[in-house]
Amino acid sequence: MLSNIGNTLLFLNILLGISLIYFLFQDLGNKGKLISKNIYHICLFQSTLIIICFFTLIAAFVVSDFSIITVYQNSHSLKPFFYKISGTWGNHEGSLLLWAIILTIFSYFFLLYSKSHLRDYRIYSLIVQNILILGFLFFLLFNSNPFSVILPVPQEGLGLNPILQDPALAIHPPLLYIGFVGSSIYFSAAISSLLINYDGRLFAKSIKNWVLISWSFQTLGILAGSIWAYYELGWGGFWFWDPVENASLLPWFAMTALLHSLMVLEKRNLFYFWVIILCLLTFILSVTGTFLVRSGILNSVHTFANDPSRGLYILVFLSLMIFASVILLFNKFKKSNYNLNPNSKETFILVNNWFMIFYLITVLLGTIYPIFTEVLTDYKVSVGPPFYNSVIIPIVILFLFFMSLGPQTQWIKNNSYNLNLMIKILIASILINFAIIFLFKSYSLISNFIIISALFLIIYSLRDLYNLFKKKKIDASRIVSHFAFGALVLFIGLNHNFSLEKDFNLKKGEKREFENYSVKFNNLQLEEFKNYKAVIGEFEINNSQNNLSRTLYPEIRIYQSPSTITYEASIRSGLLKDYYITMSNIDRSDYYNIKFQKKPFMIWIWISVIFISLGGFLRLFKNAKKNY
């Protein structure tokens, strides 16, 4: 029954999409200044229907309607209520439906919030947006239908992969998708702007809030995924340069570049075509990301979600999009004169874009290179953390210095640099770095440079903040983001250099000592839970230096549906450091393999990222206040 409702709604949405495109083209010929009311109604109707469609799928998950394949494959009647709901978008079909919903709702919001713009510009944007919506709806209905039925109806579902039953991962896809799909709006707007030769400044004004929304949510989405990886995958890291992680980072680089160059377009009406290229690129990378994740073309921890035929469809969709964009761009490209002063804010923003594109190319290359070597030379290579670290980190040092100085320069032509101040701050950073080494521990040369440059950015931003308070201005959004980025690099640097990792085998009752820590295996017990059994260990960690004692309970969980074993880390988070223990059984032995980690400043890494995205939200609120 629910399946029929869902399919009908999907089908109605396709009809609505087609009729909307038809009415939009009709409306182009009309003389009036306003878009006809009909179009508003259809858009509203379209959004309502797709939301109902999504709720139908949620309902199917909640009542465990196993006649629907998606529910059968990804749910189980014993699963906790919360994960039944989050299971809706924890799978391929449901997550694509989520894509389509956000696409549709954003399309309606764009219509509502672009009233001050040229009518034809709005209409063309909506037409492109609705072509995208149709593309996804067709994909949903004919390739990945979330409402397909299975006969005979199974008694019980297969259950959601236990590592996906997690609060951070429940919010990860929606956050990330707002970022991914938000970029569709400026893709459509860019194409529309090219078609009607829209004014650069107005174009920038119309999309800047969309860029901020997608960028801020994308940042949070990446964070949620990273936190999940930290405590769920059991290796104590938060970024592995895994292809799927990279897929979420690639659009982020493009968005960040766009976020900055858009300011130049708005203020100085420069870089119009470059901004257009970035708009197109961001959405293309978002779809590429989906393609990489969903096709299973890459070997990754996320390969629980793949099927080649899906990949083919997205690949065709992607090629069409790229093809259309490139053709249009070539037809409309006009040479423009860049009147740039090397010493100006515009230049620094160009430099930002230069670095962002470098990061983007490096990560993109590292992600897809193994595919090419395997196809072309039958040669399997792994591109992992050491590659990215050795290529990117040295460049980040330079980047942080530019990032400190850039915001202070003036538009058009900068008058003077406060060289004195720069040297003072540089000396302060070096001294602090020196103090860290002197008081705690020395680290490699490159780490020295990273920490010095991060401190430089932090101190510089703090000084900017101080000046801002003196002038009683309230726009701190840029400073918050830049400061938090400096803090992020600093804490990652410290975390990397001051982590302690020990890997050893213990039997119940035994104790292991190293440095000033001791780890004691106190107890082991078996407990039964609603949908799994768990072997729970009790470990006591003692720090002889400050007589601190902590008890941690890592688990080995045995799930019935689907039958899986997971290793749950036990983490004690603190302001200064996290303690992290995982345990795993060793076959034919009483011993357990214990991984103990001390991870300093973990919590500050998360907080830094939250503040980076907070900067985006602050700017968004400020813009909203100015406009209404």
Added chain:
Amino acid sequence: MKLKIIIYLILLNFNIVNAETNSIDSNNIFKNLRCLICQGQSVADSNSEFAQTIKLVVKDQIKNGKSESEIYDFLVEKYGEWIVYKPPFNKVNLLLWLLPYLAFVSGGVIIFLLFKKRFNN
């Protein structure tokens, strides 16, 4: 004067770095090795038997006084390049290692040309 202070401080940093003893960190090596039978996990993170074996092999090699790069070479010869997360610099991986820098340099050149054009105008 200030420049001298900066140079002095940087040199001081150098000295500290050089004073560090160069012992091989086995954990670091494990992190740079792929667990061949797992899905996207390094040897350090995996609980599999394969990972345990590789750990023993690496520890053995360190004991025998092999350097870090000698250990990687040994493993690559045995299991292929798939096992190391840092692809070796050779004919196949040439583009992988060079393109990022090429992109970086050409980005700089493009920005430089933009300014040059302006001055010529």
